[in-house]
Amino acid sequence: MTMTKDGQPIDPLVLAMYAPVQGEPFPVPAIPVNKVDSKLFRQTVPTPAKVTAAPGTIVVDPYDKFLYLVQDGGESIRYGIGVGKQGFAWAGQAQIEDKQHWPKWFPPVEMQARDEHAAKYPNGMDGGPENPLGSRAMYLYEGNCKNGNIRTPQCRDTLYRIHATTEPLSIGKAVSSGCIRMWNQDVIDLYDRVELGTKVVVLPPPEGAAPAVAGADNSSPAVIPIGPAGPTTPGAEPVAVSLPNSSTI
Numbered sequence: 001m002t003m004t005k006d007g008q009p010i011d012p013l014v015l016a017m018y019a020p021v022q023g024e025p026f027p028v029p030a031i032p033v034n035k036v037d038s039k040l041f042r043q044t045v046p047t048p049a050k051v052t053a054a055p056g057t058i059v060v061d062p063y064d065k066f067l068y069l070v071q072d073g074g075e076s077i078r079y080g081i082g083v084g085k086q087g088f089a090w091a092g093q094a095q096i097e098d099k100q101h102w103p104k105w106f107p108p109v110e111m112q113a114r115d116e117h118a119a120k121y122p123n124g125m126d127g128g129p130e131n132p133l134g135s136r137a138m139y140l141y142e143g144n145c146k147n148g149n150i151r152t153p154q155c156r157d158t159l160y161r162i163h164a165t166t167e168p169l170s171i172g173k174a175v176s177s178g179c180i181r182m183w184n185q186d187v188i189d190l191y192d193r194v195e196l197g198t199k200v201v202v203l204p205p206p207e208g209a210a211p212a213v214a215g216a217d218n219s220s221p222a223v224i225p226i227g228p229a230g231p232t233t234p235g236a237e238p239v240a241v242s243l244p245n246s247s248t249i
Contacts, residue, residue, distance in 0.1 A: 002015065002033070002034055003034060004036060004037060004038040005035055005036050006038055006039075010033055010034070010038075014033060015033065017041075017042065017185060018030055018031035018033050018041075018183065018185050021135075021184065021185060021188065025102060026102065026127075026128050026129045026135075028135060028184045028185070031168050031183050031184075031185060032168060032169070035169060036080075036168075036169065036171065036172065037080075037172060039080065039172075040080025040171055040172045042077065042078070042080075042186050044071070044075050044076070044078070045075065045076060045078045046074060046075060047071075047074050047076040048076075050203065051070060053070050053201050054070065055070050055072045056070065056194075056199070057070045057198070057199045057200070057201060058070075058190075058198060058199070058200040059202075059203065060081070060087075060180055060200065060202045060203065061203045062081075062083040062087045062088055062202065062203070063205060063206055065080060065081050065172050065173070065174075066081060067080075067081050067180065077193075079182055079189075080171045080172050080183075080186070081171060081180050081182055082172065082173050082174075082175050082180075082182075083173075083174050083175065083178075083179075083181075084174075084175050084177045084178030084179055084181065085177065085178075086161075086177070086178060086179045087160075087178065087179045087180050088205075089159075089160075090158055090159070090160050090202060091202045091203060091204040091205075092201075092202060093142065093200070093201050093202075094140040094158050094199075094200050094202070095141060095142070095197055095198060095199050095200060096138045096140060096141075096194060096196055096197065096198045097139060097140070097145050097150045097155065097196060097197070098138070098139035098141075098196075099137070099138050099191060099196060100127075100136065100137045100138075101127070101135070101136060102127030102128065102135055102136075103131070103136070103137040103163070104124045104126055104131075105121070105124060105125045105131050105132055105133050106125075107121055107125070111177065129166070130166065131166070132165065132166055132178070133161075133164060134184050134187065135164045135187065135188055136163065136184075136187045136188055136190075136191040137162070137163035137164070137187075138161065138162045138163070138190075138191065139157070139161055140157075140158045140161065140200055141155050141156060141158060142156050143155045145197075159179075160179050160180075160202065161180065162179065162180045162182065162187065162190070162200075163178075163180070163181060163182070163187065164181065164183070164184045164187040164188075165181035165184075167181075168183055171183055
């Protein structure tokens, strides 16, 4: 029987959930589920006390490395995440105002200066299997973003992104760059469940910069796999386009 890194048997439904994704323009390989902790698998959990948002809200806890999509009935869909330094740089409330399939990556100027690979793409890197944003990205804005007035003084880009990763073993860890990264299979699932305008809450550091109490909000309940979600608006594609000066990883 296949086991996880923490010695838990892997449900066949989990193996199917993290199998290669079909129907994408680029290959999406399987996640090596035998090399990660079972708590990182997408699963339904009781909504923790610190997550007080209404159903339909995304709540990001960068300190416990989880993202929650709040559901009715006191439950949430929980996803494991990896958190880059930009993921700790902002907390508050925003909304998704841009969603991109296989997004283009624009490495920040400071990254180009220190990273030989990033320096090769001053004009951006097209979406594809080597692109660090992976298969999907969601872009967060704050303020009055109604009527499509994004990137105006009334609707500010937080520079905070939720995106996929080409480094699956970075999930559950703090990493050197990026915002909030997810497995491709998970970010595709989340992307299909939420619409433009979805509220996102990013939690601040725990009081005293201490982690949550072990066994409370960061426990590992029995895995209840969540299968693929159907598109919220079949056939519809977001029209917002990411600008070069507002894309990071």
